[in-house]
Amino acid sequence: MNSVIRSMRVDWARMTSAGYGMIAGYVLSMPILMAVLTLVLSGDDTVAVILWLYKYLAGLNLMMYVSFMTFPSVYQDMGNNADMNGLMPVSRRNQVLGRYAYLLLFGVVFVVTTALTYPLAFAVAGRLGSMGALPWGMLAALLFAYVVLAAIVLTLVYRFKSQTLLYVVVFAGSGLVLCGFVLAARFSEQVQMVMGWLGSHVFSSVWITGVLGVVIAAVVLAGSYLLSVRLYERKEM
Amino acid sequence: MTSATYFFAEMHTEVMMTGERQTMALDTIADATPLALSVNGVGKRYDTGFRLDDITFDLPAGYIMGLIGPNGAGKSTLIRLILNMVRRDAGSIEVFGLDNIKDEERVKEQLGVVFDSSYFVDVWTVNKVEHAVRGLYSTWNHRLFGDYLRRFGLDRRKKVKELSRGMLMKLMLAVALSHDARLLILDEPTSGLDVLARDELMDILHEYIEDGEHTVLFSTHITSDLENAADFITYITRGRLYFTGPKDEFLDAFRVVKGGLGDLDESLRERAVGIHRYETGFDALQRVEDIRDLRGARQSRLLVEPASIDEIIRLTNVKDGDKGKGNTR
Numbered sequence: 097m098n099s100v101i102r103s104m105r106v107d108w109a110r111m112t113s114a115g116y117g118m119i120a121g122y123v124l125s126m127p128i129l130m131a132v133l134t135l136v137l138s139g140d141d142t143v144a145v146i147l148w149l150y151k152y153l154a155g156l157n158l159m160m161y162v163s164f165m166t167f168p169s170v171y172q173d174m175g176n177n178a179d180m181n182g183l184m185p186v187s188r189r190n191q192v193l194g195r196y197a198y199l200l201l202f203g204v205v206f207v208v209t210t211a212l213t214y215p216l217a218f219a220v221a222g223r224l225g226s227m228g229a230l231p232w233g234m235l236a237a238l239l240f241a242y243v244v245l246a247a248i249v250l251t252l253v254y255r256f257k258s259q260t261l262l263y264v265v266v267f268a269g270s271g272l273v274l275c276g277f278v279l280a281a282r283f284s285e286q287v288q289m290v291m292g293w294l295g296s297h298v299f300s301s302v303w304i305t306g307v308l309g310v311v312i313a314a315v316v317l318a319g320s321y322l323l324s325v326r327l328y329e330r331k332e333m
Numbered sequence: 334m335t336s337a338t339y340f341f342a343e344m345h346t347e348v349m350m351t352g353e354r355q356t357m358a359l360d361t362i363a364d365a366t367p368l369a370l371s372v373n374g375v376g377k378r379y380d381t382g383f384r385l386d387d388i389t390f391d392l393p394a395g396y397i398m399g400l401i402g403p404n405g406a407g408k409s410t411l412i413r414l415i416l417n418m419v420r421r422d423a424g425s426i427e428v429f430g431l432d433n434i435k436d437e438e439r440v441k442e443q444l445g446v447v448f449d450s451s452y453f454v455d456v457w458t459v460n461k462v463e464h465a466v467r468g469l470y471s472t473w474n475h476r477l478f479g480d481y482l483r484r485f486g487l488d489r490r491k492k493v494k495e496l497s498r499g500m501l502m503k504l505m506l507a508v509a510l511s512h513d514a515r516l517l518i519l520d521e522p523t524s525g526l527d528v529l530a531r532d533e534l535m536d537i538l539h540e541y542i543e544d545g546e547h548t549v550l551f552s553t554h555i556t557s558d559l560e561n562a563a564d565f566i567t568y569i570t571r572g573r574l575y576f577t578g579p580k581d582e583f584l585d586a587f588r589v590v591k592g593g594l595g596d597l598d599e600s601l602r603e604r605a606v607g608i609h610r611y612e613t614g615f616d617a618l619q620r621v622e623d624i625r626d627l628r629g630a631r632q633s634r635l636l637v638e639p640a641s642i643d644e645i646i647r648l649t650n651v652k653d654g655d656k657g658k659g660n661t662r
Contacts, residue, residue, distance in 0.1 A: 099438055101468075102468055102469050105465070105468040105469075106465055106466075106468075106469065109454075109457070109461060109464055109465035110454060110465075113454050113456050113457060113461075114456065171454050172454075174454055174455055174456075175450070175451065175452075175453075175454070175455050176448070176450050176451065176452045177452055177453065177454050178452075179418070179448060179452035180452045180453070182413070182416050182417070182418035183416065183441065183444070183446050183452065184441065184466075184469045185437075185438045185439075185440075185441035185442040185469060185470070186438060186441075186469070187437050187438055190438075330420075332418070332419045332420065333413065333418035333419065
C-alpha cells in the first residue's frame with residue numbers, strides 16, 4: 097500500500113506540472129459552465145433548458161474526467177521522465193495500481209460534482225422549488241459509463257501514445273457527445289420510445305439493473321487492470 | 334566473485350588469467366567487505382542483433398568501479414538491466430544480496446541514479462522536483478537536499494528546462510545523495526560537461542565513499558575521469574566482457590609499443606592485441622609479458638610506454654585488419 101501511495105504522489109506531481117489551477121479548472125468547469133449558461137439561456141422554459149443543459153454538460157464532463165487517465169502519461173512522456181518510473185522504488189504492478197486508484201478517486205469526484213451541479217443550476221435560476229429529486233438513475237448511468245470508458249482508456253495508455261489518446265478522448269469523445277445530443281433532439285420521439293421500452297423491459301428492476309451494472313463495471317475494471325499490468329511489465333524502458 | 338579472475342574475452346575464446354598477487358588482493362577485499370553489486374552471467378538480446386553476453390563481475394562495497402567501453406558497447410544496457418528497466422534474457426543480478434527483480438522495491442530504495450540526461454518533467458521547478466521525489470524514500474533528508482542545492486548553486490524557483498546541462502547533472506546528483514543511497518549508479522554523467530564540472534563531480538564521489546559504506550558504479554567513455562578515481566574497472570566491448578578487476582592491474586597488464594612503419598614486423602604483429610598505423614609509424618598494444626620478448630637492435634628503435642585506459646580501449650577496438658594475432662590468444 098505504501099508503494100502505491102508513493103506512485104500516486106509522483107503521478108500527482110505530474111498531473112499538477114502546469115499548476116493546481118488546471119485540475120481545479122477541470123473539477124469546477126461543469127458547475128461554473130452550468131451556472132453561467134443557466135443565467136444566459138433561462139427564460140420562459142427555464143426548467144427544460146436546465147434539464148437539457150445538464151444532460152449535455154454531464155456528457156462532456158464525463159469525457160473530460162475520462163481524459164484525466166491520460167494526464168500522468170502525457171507528462172511522463174515529456175523528455176525522459178518515463179525513466180523516473182524505472183528508478184523509483186515502486187514495482188510496475190504497484191505503479192499501475194496507483195493509476196487505477198486515481199481512476200476510482202476521480203470517479204467519486206466526478207459523481208459528487210455532477211450531483212451538486214444539479215441543485216446549483218436550479219438555485220442560480222431561482223427555481224429551487226421546481227427541482228424535484230436528484231436524477232439518481234442518470235448519475236448511476238454516468239458513473240457506469242465513466243468506469244468502463246476510463247478503464248479502457250487507461251489500458252490503451254500502456255499501449256499507445258498518451259498525447260494522441262488525450263486528443264481522441266477530448267475532441268472525438270466530445271464530438272460524439274454533441275452528435276448524440278443533436279440526433280436525440282432530431283429524433284426525439286423515437287428516442288423516447290426506445291427509452292420507454294428499455295425502462296419497462298430491460299431496466300424494470302432497479303436492483304437487478306444496479307447489480308448488473310456493478311458486476312459489468314467490476315469485470316471491465318479487473319480485466320483492464322490485468323491487461324495494463326501485463327502490457328507495462330513487458331515494456332522496456 | 335569467489336576467486337580473482339580477470340577475463341580477457343574476445344569474440345570466440347576466453348582466456349582466464351589468475352595470478353597469486355591478484356587473487357590475494359581481490360579475495361581479501363571480497364572476504365572483508367560485502368558485495369554492493371553482483372552480476373552473474375547476465376545476457377540480453379535485441380532484435381537489432383545487438384547482444385550483451387555473459388557479463389559477470391562483482392563490486393565490493395565502499396569502492397568506485399568504472400564501467401568503460403566504446404560507444405555502443407552495452408554499458409547503458411547493462412545499467413538498465415541492473416535497474417530492471419529492461420528485461421534480462423539470462424543470468425542474475427544482486428544488489429546488497431537482494432535480487433534486483435524479486436526485491437525490486439527494497440533494492441531501489443538503496444540506489445541513487447544519475448543519467449546523462451534529466452529524468453524530471455521540464456516544467457517542474459527544483460522545489461517541485463523535491464516534492465515529487467521525497468515521498469519515494471523513507472530516508473529522504475530535506476535539510477541535506479537543501480545543503481546540496483546551496484553547494485551546487487541551484488535555485489529552487491528555477492524550472493528544470495532553464496537549467497544548464499551541468500546544473501541538471503547536479504540536480505540529479507543532489508536527489509541521488511539526499512536519501513542515503515548506498516549504491517550510486519552514474520551513466521555517462523560527465524558527457525557534455527567542462528573539466529571544472531567533471532573535477533567537482535569526482536570530488537563529490539570521493540567524499541561519498543569516504544566512510545566505506547557507500548559504493549559507486551560509474552559508466553563513462555571519458556576515461557580520463559577514472560584515471561585517478563576508480564578502484565576497479567569493468568571493460569565491455571561489443572557486448573562482451575573484456576576485463577574486470579582492479580584498475581592498476583588493468584593498466585599494468587598492457588604496454589604500448591611505438592615505432593616507425595619499418596619496425597612493424599611479423600613477430601610484433603603476432604603478439605600485438607591491436608595495432609594503429611599512421612603515416613609515420615604505428616602504435617601496438619601488447620601484453621606486458623610479451624614485451625620481454627623484444628630484444629636487441631629492434632628494441633632500441635622502439636618506444637615502450639605504459640598504456641592509458643584510452644589507449645587500451647582504442648587499440649582493442651581496431652578494425653579487423655589492424656587486429657594483431659595477440660588478440661586471439
